[in-house]
Amino acid sequence: MERVRPPAVAGYFYPAEALGEEVERLLREARAAPDPRVRGLLLPHAGYRYAGRVMAEGFRALSAWRGRARRVLLLGPSHFVPFLGVALFPYRAWATPLGAVAVDGEGQGRLLAQGPPFLAYEAPFLEEHSLEVLLPFLQVALPQTPILPLLFGEVDPLAVARALGAELGEGDLVVASSDLSHYHPEPVARERDRATLAKALALEAEGVAGAEACGRLPWAALTALARARGWRPRLLAYATSAEASGETRRVVGYAALAYLLEP
Numbered sequence: 001m002e003r004v005r006p007p008a009v010a011g012y013f014y015p016a017e018a019l020g021e022e023v024e025r026l027l028r029e030a031r032a033a034p035d036p037r038v039r040g041l042l043l044p045h046a047g048y049r050y051a052g053r054v055m056a057e058g059f060r061a062l063s064a065w066r067g068r069a070r071r072v073l074l075l076g077p078s079h080f081v082p083f084l085g086v087a088l089f090p091y092r093a094w095a096t097p098l099g100a101v102a103v104d105g106e107g108q109g110r111l112l113a114q115g116p117p118f119l120a121y122e123a124p125f126l127e128e129h130s131l132e133v134l135l136p137f138l139q140v141a142l143p144q145t146p147i148l149p150l151l152f153g154e155v156d157p158l159a160v161a162r163a164l165g166a167e168l169g170e171g172d173l174v175v176a177s178s179d180l181s182h183y184h185p186e187p188v189a190r191e192r193d194r195a196t197l198a199k200a201l202a203l204e205a206e207g208v209a210g211a212e213a214c215g216r217l218p219w220a221a222l223t224a225l226a227r228a229r230g231w232r233p234r235l236l237a238y239a240t241s242a243e244a245s246g247e248t249r250r251v252v253g254y255a256a257l258a259y260l261l262e263p
Contacts, residue, residue, distance in 0.1 A: 004100060005091045009129045013047045014136060019097045022048065023140045026056035027063070032236050032258075034064035039231050040174040040222050040259035042200070045076065045130040045215070050241045051179070051254045057237040058256040059137040062173065070171030071104045071146045072138060073164065075218035076130030077178065083153035085117040086160055087124045094132070094147065098139045102146040107167065111148075114163060117155045124151045130177045130215065138175075152217045157209050160217075161224035168225070176222040178215025180253030186242050193253040197235060200257060203227040222259065231259035 010016040030053070041058040044051040078087065088108050093100040111118045131149050138145065152160070168174070180193040192212055199207030200223060209220035226233060236256040242248045 003091050005094045005125060007096050007132060008127050009132055010097050013129050013133050015048070016097050019136055020140060023136050026052050027060050027137070027141060029053070030056040030060035032057045032061040035061045035258065035260065036064040037260040037262065038062050038064065038173070038258045039229070039261045040176070040226060042176050042178060042219055042222060042255065042257040043134060044179045044254035044256070045133050045177045046179055046241070046252060046254060048133075050244045050252070051239070054237045054239050054254045054256045055134065055137055058258060059141040061236060061258050063141040065173060066142055068171060069142050069145045069173055070169065071107065071148055071173075072142065073172065073174045074131045074134060074147050074149045075174065075176040075221060076128070076149075076151055077215040077218060078124040078128060078151045078153050079130065079214065080127055081124040083121060083124065085119045085153055085155050087119060087121040087151045087153065088112060088149070089120060089122040089125050094135060094149065096132070096135045096139065098136055101135055101139060104146045104148045107148045110167060111163070117160060118163070124153070125149075134175060134177060152221070155217060157217045157220035158205060158224050161205070161221045161228065164221065165225055165228055174222055174225060176215060176218040178213045178219045180255055181212045182214070182252050183250040186240055186248040186251045189240055189251045189253050193238065193255065197238070197255060201233050201235065203233065226259040229261070231261050234258050234260055
């Protein structure tokens with residue numbers, strides 16, 4: 001547990017300089033209110049130019065846990081390295097331009113001790129952005145909160161949800177990372193995303209697992225966890241890349257969903 005994962009996409013997906021100021025601005029401009037009922041989030045992982053405002057809505061809601069969260073489980077897809085299962089790697093911390101985020105090594109050890117689908121595998125983490133882009137928001141909204149990062153290859157998300165459910169305790173939060181549809185004309189993208197979001201809002205984990213979303217499997221695992229634990233999904237924000245670029249012929253969809261435990 002001595003290695004620190006260096007940032008792979010700083011200066012590309014998010015600013016390498018004045019990063020704290022940018023994240024604070026996005027959180028300040030978000031409309032969502034801090035909500036202590038939030039137990040999970042679905043957030044995008046595109047560049048901040050395109051998806052930063054949507055990410056900020058989720059982290060603004062999650063900021064009610066500032067100083068109280070035990071850890072955040074980060075669930076994301078592996079975009080570049082195909083494999084079977086869910087990868088973890090025993091980094092001591094992950095670094096961003098804002099500093100280091102501690103990793104929950106004990107939690108990693110418990111999951112790895114279960115064996116499949118969990119495996120120690122570094123290669124998927126080296127260039128992957130799906131979790132890294134969330135960290136600066138986490139560092140500002142929930143400073144000093146440890147993370148438990150998991151990257152999904154091909155795997156049964158319902159089985160993963162069952163295993164993670166046994167690991168979750170008081171003060172644990174779950175954040176899944178996924179963009180929505182990719183590279184359709186905007187009206188087509190919005191229609192497809194509407195159908196995907198309807199499945200998510202109905203807690204249809206199996207439907208989410210088959211949806212057009214690059215992080216469909218981690219999102220489906222979060223959906224199954226929410227269904228098992230009685231967390232109610234709520235759509236906080238939706239946007240497409242056209243809102244930032246003006247290009248409507250090939251867009252990517254982004255959403256922020258909060259999963260709430262009602263009192």
